[in-house]
Structure formats: C-alpha cells, structure tokens
Amino acid sequence: MGPHSMNIHEYQGKQVLKEIGAPVSEGIAILKASEARAAAEKLGGPLWVVKSQIHAGGRGKGKFIEESAGEKGGVRLAFSIDEVVENAEQMLGAHLVTEQTSDAGKQVNRLYIEHGSDIERELYISIIINRETSRVSFIASTEGGMDIEGVAHDTPEKVINFDIDPATGFQPHHGRTLSKALGLSGDLAKQCGKLGKILYNGFLAKDMAMLEINPLIVTEDGRLHCLDAKISFDGNALYRHPDIEAMRDETEQDEKEVEAEKYGLSYVALDGNIGCMVNGAGLAMSTMDIIKLYGAEPANFLDVGGGATKENIIAAFKILTSDDKVKGILINIFGGIMKCDIIAQGTVDAVKEVGLKVPLVVRLEGTNVEEGKAIIDNSGLNVISANDLDDAAQKIVKAVNG
Ligand code: ADP
Numbered sequence: 001m002g003p004h005s006m007n008i009h010e011y012q013g014k015q016v017l018k019e020i021g022a023p024v025s026e027g028i029a030i031l032k033a034s035e036a037r038a039a040a041e042k043l044g045g046p047l048w049v050v051k052s053q054i055h056a057g058g059r060g061k062g063k064f065i066e067e068s069a070g071e072k073g074g075v076r077l078a079f080s081i082d083e084v085v086e087n088a089e090q091m092l093g094a095h096l097v098t099e100q101t102s103d104a105g106k107q108v109n110r111l112y113i114e115h116g117s118d119i120e121r122e123l124y125i126s127i128i129i130n131r132e133t134s135r136v137s138f139i140a141s142t143e144g145g146m147d148i149e150g151v152a153h154d155t156p157e158k159v160i161n162f163d164i165d166p167a168t169g170f171q172p173h174h175g176r177t178l179s180k181a182l183g184l185s186g187d188l189a190k191q192c193g194k195l196g197k198i199l200y201n202g203f204l205a206k207d208m209a210m211l212e213i214n215p216l217i218v219t220e221d222g223r224l225h226c227l228d229a230k231i232s233f234d235g236n237a238l239y240r241h242p243d244i245e246a247m248r249d250e251t252e253q254d255e256k257e258v259e260a261e262k263y264g265l266s267y268v269a270l271d272g273n274i275g276c277m278v279n280g281a282g283l284a285m286s287t288m289d290i291i292k293l294y295g296a297e298p299a300n301f302l303d304v305g306g307g308a309t310k311e312n313i314i315a316a317f318k319i320l321t322s323d324d325k326v327k328g329i330l331i332n333i334f335g336g337i338m339k340c341d342i343i344a345q346g347t348v349d350a351v352k353e354v355g356l357k358v359p360l361v362v363r364l365e366g367t368n369v370e371e372g373k374a375i376i377d378n379s380g381l382n383v384i385s386a387n388d389l390d391d392a393a394q395k396i397v398k399a400v401n402g
C-alpha cells in the first residue's frame with residue numbers, strides 16, 4: 001500500500017516555494033509568544049500577519065475554542081508590534097476550529113509571522129495529479145481566497161482545468177491559458193507564465209502530490225505573490241528528499257501511523273471495527289472487500305510488507321490492539337518472502353506480551369504454512385484459525401457481530 005502523502009505546514013511550504021523561485025513574503029515561525037516581539041521587529045512593519053500553523057485549511061475563517069484567544073480567526077492582521085505580541089499570546093496553545101478540523105479543533109503550537117501584503121485581488125491556483133488522464137493538471141480560478149469546492153459547485157465555469165503533457169512540459173501556451181483563466185494581462189500575464197512554469201517544474205522536482213496556492217494575489221503595486229501555500233508530497237518518493245522528509249510534523253499525524261512508519265509498516269485508519277494485519281496492497285484490498293461482503297467494516301489496514309521480522313509483527317500487533325475501535329483482529333498473510341512461521345511466532349509472542357482482549361482470526365497461506373499453523377495450534381492461545389480468505393472473513397465478522 002506504500003506510505004501516504006505527507007503534508008507540511010504553510011511556513012514550510014513557503015520555504016519550498018522560495019527555494020524553487022516563487023514569490024512569497026518574508027516570515028518567521030515562532031513556538032513561544034516570547035519570541036513574537038523579536039520576530040516582528042526583525043521583519044519590520046507597517047503591517048504584519050500572525051498565522052496559525054496547523055495542517056488544516058480555512059484558518060482565516062476559523063474560530064478559537066478558548067475565549068481568551070479572542071473573537072478573531074486563525075489568521076490575523078496586526079498594525080503594530082504590540083498587536084503582533086498580543087495576538088501571539090492569545091493564539092498560541094489555543095484550539096482552532098475550522099471547516100477542515102473536528103469540533104475539538106487543533107491546538108496551535110506554532111505561529112508564522114509574516115509581512116502583510118496590500119491585496120488588490122485574490123486568485124486561486126493549484127496543481128494536482130489528474131488520475132483520469134495520468135497527467136499533472138492545473139486548476140485555476142479568479143475566485144481566490146475562498147473555498148474552491150464551493151466555487152466549483154456554484155459556478156463551475158469559473159474553475160479552469162488543464163493538463164500538461166509530460167513530453168513537452170510547461171509551454172508558453174500553458175502560460176497564456178493560465179493567465180487567461182486568472183484574468184491577467186500585460187505584465188501580470190508575463191509574471192503568471194513565469195510562475196506557472198516555476199510551479200510545474202517545482203512540482204515535479206520535489207515529487208509533490210498536491211500544491212495549492214489560495215490565495216495567489218495581485219498586490220496593489222502589480223506583483224503576483226503567493227500568500228498561502230498548501231503542499232503535500234508523494235510518500236513513495238520521500239526517500240529521495242531528505243530535506244522534505246525532515247519537515248514531517250509527527251504531532252499532526254495519527255500516532256499509530258507514526259509508530260507504524262518507524263517499523264516500516266503501512267497503516268491506514270478506517271471507520272469500522274475489524275483490525276486487519278495483511279501483507280501487500282492487493283491482499284489488503286481483497287481483505288477489505290470480503291469483510292464488507294460479509295457485512296462488517298475494517299477499522300484499519302496494517303500492511304506488514306514483504307520482509308517483516310518478528311519485532312515488526314509484534315509492533316504491528318501492538319498498534320492494532322491499542323485502537324479501542326478494534327473489536328476483532330484478522331491476520332491474513334500470504335507467505336511468499338514473508339514466512340508464515342515468522343508471522344505465527346510474532347503473533348504468539350505479541351499476544352503473550354500485550355494480551356488479547358478481542359477475538360483473533362488467523363489465516364496463513366504460503367511458505368512454511370504448516371510450521372506456522374503448528375506454532376499457533378501449540379501456543380495454547382485462544383486463536384481462531386481459518387483455512388482461506390472467505391472462511392477467515394466469515395469467522396471474524398461472526399466473532400465481532402456475535
Ligand atoms: P486559510 O486559507 O487557512 O484561511 P490563508 O493563508 O489563505 O489561510 O489566509 C486567509 C486570508 O488572510 C487570505 O485569503 C488573505 O486575505 C489574508 N492573508 C493571509 N496572509 C496575508 C498576508 N501576508 N498579508 C495580507 N493578508 C493576508
């Protein structure tokens with residue numbers, strides 16, 4: 001199943017944009033309110049913006065839960081250094097609720113203080129991978145600064161979409177299409193063509209999965225400028241970008257995902273109540289399908305991959321059992337490179353170490369399957385063994401649903 005894409009914060013996204021040559025504001029990230037004054041002084045006025053750094057959009061229109069954080073949202077203009085400090089004191093540590101967070105919100109542990117821009121217009125631009133055409137695709141709109149899904153729903157004609165042929169790359173005509181989509185002419189159109197090419201090349205060079213600039217602004221003095229940056233990277237390509245990998249913020253990730261990554265396991269959280277330990281993406285998909293076929297829903301998928309050791313299996317088992325949603329566990333392994341006896345021994349050791357409070361069904365097939373089954377049968381543990389995938393799915397669904 002491979003690792004997911006990785007999100008980064010706005011301030012990191014702007015670092016990346018700066019590196020590839022896209023215009024962004026100067027800013028300083030802070031973790032403590034006591035750092036706000038020095039940061040604001042260093043940047044200089046007359047206008048600053050104090051921006052909450054959380055992995056969720058809609059911060060500007062968000063609301064803090066704590067009254068002490070004040071009425072304003074998660075992106076605040078400040079007209080003096082004192083105002084920067086006051087806002088930093090209010091916002092840091094408070095919980096921001098946006099349309100992309102849960103009702104509990106997200107705690108703001110970091111602020112980005114940046115130069116305020118004089119905005120003439122707010123535009124929208126993003127780059128994604130179009131799964132239908134298998135190409136890198138631009139989305140552009142004159143309606144920036146608001147939620148683009150809403151714009152696309154209400155006024156689809158205002159959202160322009162076009163693909164880039166990988167053989168030609170970003171051509172001057174793409175620049176013209178982009179400028180037209182954004183309603184830009186003259187020198188701004190020239191800037192737009194240049195920016196489009198920078199973003200496209202950067203998207204490829206950094207193995208991005210998604211790049212969204214909302215808003216891209218036209219400043220009062222006629223410059224195109226990236227005012228927000230939301231970037232995610234292809235998890236399967238991160239190994240070749242250690243500088244990007246270093247931007248990972250584990251506090252923004254599911255704890256179980258972080259733990260899984262440490263052991264080279266892929267973990268995907270889902271909404272059901274059956275925890276699944278499988279090997280390989282194909283088997284994960286069929287396991288999910290067959291659980292659904294028998295009327296239940298998987299709580300997650302933990303793909304132990306091909307070369308898992310006993311330690312990996314123990315770690316995987318601990319991750320599965322630490323989830324309160326999990327009312328039953330299905331281990332479904334086809335032993336190829338991964339040997340069934342290793343899985344079996346890992347499972348038995350894990351159960352002995354962390355206990356087993358929910359039913360466990362094990363289906364093993366492939367290399368050393370007899371040894372594996374023998375280890376489980378002789379363990380004295382209360383494990384339900386299954387002969388094939390169908391049998392296994394029925395047994396775990398029955399055990400969970402009673
Ligand atoms: P979000 O999308 O999470 O709400 P943004 O970074 O897009 O956060 O900020 C929300 C709005 O705040 C922007 O649409 C823009 O109007 C304003 N804003 C953000 N950064 C600045 C800045 N540096 N200068 C002036 N206004 C800004």
Ligand code: MG
Pocket residue numbers: 057058145214215228
């Ligand atoms: Mg935005």
